[in-house]
Amino acid sequence: MRIPAAESSGPTAGEAQAHRLDAADPGHRHLFHVPPADGGRYPEAAYLAGNSLGLQPRATRTELLADLDAWGRLGVEGHLEAERPWLPYHELLTAPAARLVGALPTETVVMNSLTVNLHLLMVSFYRPAGVRTRIVIEDSAFPSDSYAVRSQARFHGLDPDETVVRLTPRPGEETLRTSDVCQFLDAEGDTVALVLLGGVNYLTGELMDIPAITAAGRAAGAVVGWDLAHAAGNVPLALHDWDVDFAAWCSYKYLNSGPGALSGVFVHERHLGDPTLPRFEGWWSTEAGSRFEMAPVSRPPATVEAWQISNPPIFAMGPVRTSLELFDSVGIPALRERSLRLTGYLERLLDEITAHRPLTVITPRDPQRRGCQLSVRVGAGSVVALAKRLRHEHGVIADAREPDILRFAPVPLYSTYHECWRAAEALAATVAEVDR
Structure with a gap:
């Protein structure tokens, strides 16, 4: 799938394009819990911090409770008699x-x-x-x-x-x-x-x-x-x-x-x-x-x-097992291809706003030299304060690293083009334009 250049005829057109891209190139967001937005006009957060902590798969709770139930029913015998025996877990x-x-x-x-x-x-x-x-x-x-x-x-x-x-x-x-x-x-x-x-x-x-x-x-x-x-x-x-x-x-x-x-x-x-x-x-x-x-x-x-x-700590291993099943089902090759498309789209959006603001993307531009993360150096002010404004005013969750790096991670399993668009729009609204 070829991702077209970001539209520049205004936020409405850009948002419409993001929705079209999501319809043509959906991920697996429905398999995850997404935090509610803390601000802005959307019910869910635009979650671009999966490089710090990934979202919870919906299957995790059910699978973890099944392991807990085995402990309750079987006690020590769960080491050998649980549906997923603990000894070789x-x-x-x-x-x-x-x-x-x-x-x-x-x-x-x-x-x-x-x-x-x-x-x-x-x-x-x-x-x-x-x-x-x-x-x-x-x-x-x-x-x-x-x-x-x-x-x-x-x-x-x-x-x-x-x-x-x-x-x-x-x-x-x-x-x-x-x-x-x-x-x-x-x-x-x-x-x-x-x-x-x-x-x-x-x-x-x-x-x-x-x-x-x-x-x-x-x-x-x-x-x-x-x-x-x-x-x-x-x-x-x-x-x-x-x-x-x-x-x-x-x-x-x-x-x-x-x-x-x-x-x-x-x-x-x-x-x-x-x-x-x-x-x-x-x-x-x-x-x-x-x-x-x-x-x-x-x-x-x-x-x-x-x-x-x-x-092994069984209740800690359960969520890892659930997650690995997801990766086996979707496959790293497919995820990598979507990652290249999604991160490339976010890069083009960021290019439009960094041209007029004290912001610089420091991640390699060559898609083969990066994963699904784009790091932005903030030219002035507190990066932590900026991240808080993105979250509380726009519902965008990104990751701040002192002294001046803001990290955006469009994770191909669950991130969307619309989230990337929201992040770019929020960053543009939060960081003032400057003469260059």
Whole structure:
């Protein structure tokens, strides 16, 4: 489907076009709960903050209550006798999570939260030795990643200010160039122990060239891991084929599994069953068949489940399972195609208003270098105050990041062209025009 250029003959014409586009290219909004509008003339909010917290699927409540009912009816026997038995419950998530990120089921598990999983993975894969001690991240990494790698450096007795390398864009640019990352790894790679970048940058919305950077890092002798918090459920991934060493992602953003929802983990099959890799272990790290022998020594399986520690939290896993079923039903390829159309439409609307206002879109213009997020730099005033005005005066929910970034995420599962139009109109009405 080709999306026509945004109409410029007034708000009525623009709104009519948005409605026509929604009729021709509908998403799956009917499968989700949408918050009511806090202001403006529409009953529902224009929700463009799914990159921070995804909307609740309508099926989640029913499915979660069914798991709760099993507890009420069966007590402890629910581990084996529930309709979805609790003991192997995490296995229900394995295959769909693997399909989502382009992995083998043996390489994929859902457990814990994102930063906990990154630490567990770095126990195995950050092994500084000799001059090879450095950790490479992007300067605009999510703060939790920065804290995590700095604490790992300190844990190994290293100075984090010297150990952690923060890659920055070229002067006057907003995003990293793949060629610059690869050039750094080619020149400095013999000092790098670990590359840990965000697959899609949380602040700018830039989609990194995961296969190219992975290849460059591994050629330099480094281990390459990825934080896919903003990539999983947003862009197509092929972690196994790209030869990624490890990855982790959360499921409360594009995967719509609820606030603080569980994280996914990938470890490439070449590392599975390697007895030389150190790992923290717990009850669920041992093979399932021998778990209830209560033996004092773990017998870990040759799968990523060896990285599990605790038994799975069933009521937290239920919403992840429900969401993954949605992604299996719709398919990432179809979602990506709609994402390109929807985000391109919003970009054209923003182009019209940023030309006359102190606003700049900092997300790459090349659709292949971004997911479904457009970040706007606000030239003056408080970005938090601006986001509040958008919400309370216009019913538009976007995400503010200090000091000056407003993030809009037209999520292809449930966002609409009309929401994009509302967001652009609201931004235009809220930010005064200036002479340029």
